[in-house]
Amino acid sequence: MHIAFFTNFYLPVVNGVSRSVESFREALTKQRHNVFVFAQAANEYEDKVPFIFRYPALALPVSIEVPAVIPVSPFVDQLLPLLKPDVIHTHHPILLGQTAARKAKELNVPLIFTFHTRYQEYTHYIPLPQEAIQEFIKSAIQTWLRTFMRMCQHIIIPSESMKEILIRDYGLQDSYTVIPTGMDLTPFALADGKEIRSRLGWQKDKVLISIGRLAQEKNWPVLLQAVKKVFRKHPDLRVVIIGDGVEKRNLQELAAELGIAERVTFTGEVSFSEVPAYLKAADLFAFASITETQGLVTMEAMAAGLPVVAVNGSGTCDIIDEGKQGFLVPNNATALAKSINELLGSPTLMKKFRRNALAKAKTFDVEVQAARLVDVYKQAIQDKAREQYVTIQE
Numbered sequence: 001m002h003i004a005f006f007t008n009f010y011l012p013v014v015n016g017v018s019r020s021v022e023s024f025r026e027a028l029t030k031q032r033h034n035v036f037v038f039a040q041a042a043n044e045y046e047d048k049v050p051f052i053f054r055y056p057a058l059a060l061p062v063s064i065e066v067p068a069v070i071p072v073s074p075f076v077d078q079l080l081p082l083l084k085p086d087v088i089h090t091h092h093p094i095l096l097g098q099t100a101a102r103k104a105k106e107l108n109v110p111l112i113f114t115f116h117t118r119y120q121e122y123t124h125y126i127p128l129p130q131e132a133i134q135e136f137i138k139s140a141i142q143t144w145l146r147t148f149m150r151m152c153q154h155i156i157i158p159s160e161s162m163k164e165i166l167i168r169d170y171g172l173q174d175s176y177t178v179i180p181t182g183m184d185l186t187p188f189a190l191a192d193g194k195e196i197r198s199r200l201g202w203q204k205d206k207v208l209i210s211i212g213r214l215a216q217e218k219n220w221p222v223l224l225q226a227v228k229k230v231f232r233k234h235p236d237l238r239v240v241i242i243g244d245g246v247e248k249r250n251l252q253e254l255a256a257e258l259g260i261a262e263r264v265t266f267t268g269e270v271s272f273s274e275v276p277a278y279l280k281a282a283d284l285f286a287f288a289s290i291t292e293t294q295g296l297v298t299m300e301a302m303a304a305g306l307p308v309v310a311v312n313g314s315g316t317c318d319i320i321d322e323g324k325q326g327f328l329v330p331n332n333a334t335a336l337a338k339s340i341n342e343l344l345g346s347p348t349l350m351k352k353f354r355r356n357a358l359a360k361a362k363t364f365d366v367e368v369q370a371a372r373l374v375d376v377y378k379q380a381i382q383d384k385a386r387e388q389y390v391t392i393q394e
Contacts, residue, residue, distance in 0.1 A: 001033045001377060004085040006100035008069050008092045010039035010052070014272055015213065016296045017091055017116050020158075020181040025049075027182060027370035036083055038076060038096060040069045053079065055096065071099040085109055087377045089156075091116055093148040101151050110153035110380035115166060118291050118314070119145065146170055146392045153380040155390055156373070158294035159318040171393035175383065177376050180294055180318075182366025187273070188303035193281030200265075202281065205238035206344060209282035209306070211275070211297040212289060214245030214266075219288040219311065221254060225333035226286075228258045230340050237263065237344070242278060244269040279304035284343060284350070287316060290331055295319040303361040307353030309339045325357040 005025065009017045025035045029049075040057040056070040080103055089112040090100035097113070104111035119141050149155055155176040157163045166172040197203055208227065212218045220241070227239050241251075241264065248266060255261040270278060279285070285301035285308045292298075292315030299319055301308060308326030310316045322328045327339040343349055383389075 001087070001374065002083060002085045003028060003033055003035045003377065004080065004083065004088045004100075004103075005035060005037045005039075006088065006090040006092070006096040006103075007037065007039050008095050008097070010037060010042075011047075012042055012045045013040070014269065016181070016294070019272065019296060020114070020116065021091055023182055023184065023366050024370055024373060026184070027366040028373070030367070031370060031374070033374070034083075036085065038099075040096075055099075069095045071095050081107060087112060087380055089114070089377075093119075093145060097148070101148070104151075108384070110377075110384035111151060112154045112156060112376065112380055113149065113152045114156040114158070115162065116158065116293055118162075118165070118293060142170065149390050150392050152390045153383045153388065154376050156376065159292075159315050161314040161318050162293045165314065173391040173393050175388070175390045177372070179369055179372050179376070180299075180364060181296055182369030183299060183303055183361070183364045184366050185303050185361060185364075188276045188279070188300070188305075188361070191276035191280045191304065193277055193279070196277050196281035200281075202238055204236065206234060206236055207238045207240055207282040208284055208286050208340065209240045209242065209279060209301070210286050210288075211242040211300070212287070213243050214241075214247040214251055216247060217289070217291045218247075219290055219331070220247065220251050222311065222331065222333050222336060223286060223288040224251065224254055224258060224260070224264070226288075226336035226340065227264070228260050229333065229337035230344070231260060231263065233341050234344050239264045240267060240278070240282065241265065242267045242270050242275070275300065276304055279306060282306060284309065284340070285326075286310065286336070286340060288331075288336065289313060289316070292316055299361065299364050302357035303364070305354045305358045307343055307350055307357060309336065309343055311336065319360075321356075321360070324353070325360050326353050 005021055007021050009015055010021055011018055028035050036051045038053050041054045053076055055073050058068045087110050088100050088104040090097045091114050101111055157176055157178050158180050160178055163178050230237055255264045279301055285306040287298055287310040290311055290313030295315040298316055302325055308320055311331045312328035317328055320326050320328055329335040329339050
């Protein structure tokens, strides 16, 4: 099968979407499909695999910190028909998502869309703070997304909680499948955290680790406020936050205000190849975001055998079974701190959660999820032949 991925984010950008695209590209290629990736320009970055095609891009303001794809490329316009894609799968509804929809129509092939992001939760990046304007923007985004989904043969949804949101808030009726981003578990099984602990001087520390963009929607202040409370019982705790973003300075200042700066390490962005070793160097994973569509970093933590304490939010709640691989808690620092303290104070519970986390991670195997994705493509081809599209109820 010839599969065309359209994505505004791909390597070297590291986020949930780019990881999903790359994981599925690798797995589908191993299953003998041809996957063509159409993505943003990457400056001096050199692609290490074939069939990656780049659109020009512009740098956006620092509040966004991602390149804006310019969805115009005469080269791609000539190339794409020659590749004879069986399906076009877009990972965004805007920019290259619009290009994907147009190309699918021109080539008379099915359009599949993965709903990766809770787009309405990102309106604070638009510099119009008035509440009424923000609500108008959220409503406009919802209306526009409904229109886009009606252009598709199928919607891929990364989690059950996101499925419920799309049914409830967007009126999604049919032609959807829940397929979480799969993972190659091998790097996590082979990773060794001892070198990281030695190099960074964590040998005597209990290490709590978390990963994500340093952005407002990730709810980092709740985590920092929680660990301040934890330090009272566990002064040997070391908090490690992997990721970068516009809120980094604010979060560093908050850590200083809370009096915990010396015990909180902001690593900045870490290459994905190093993430398994960092996770293996830790003792537990904590997460406070409530805007996840899937909870990919939580899956990675479990693949490294880490017990989890997380705020009970969308995406994350689909990954963690309360009381089995970790704890799901209300969105406040006191509740988060209480469960972290309970876990750190019980070696028996830590061992149990570690064992269960590894077992649950096996269900995320990317080969299994990629095979399910191919089944969706086959169904979408049949639906396109009958001119059937996604149904959205007003």
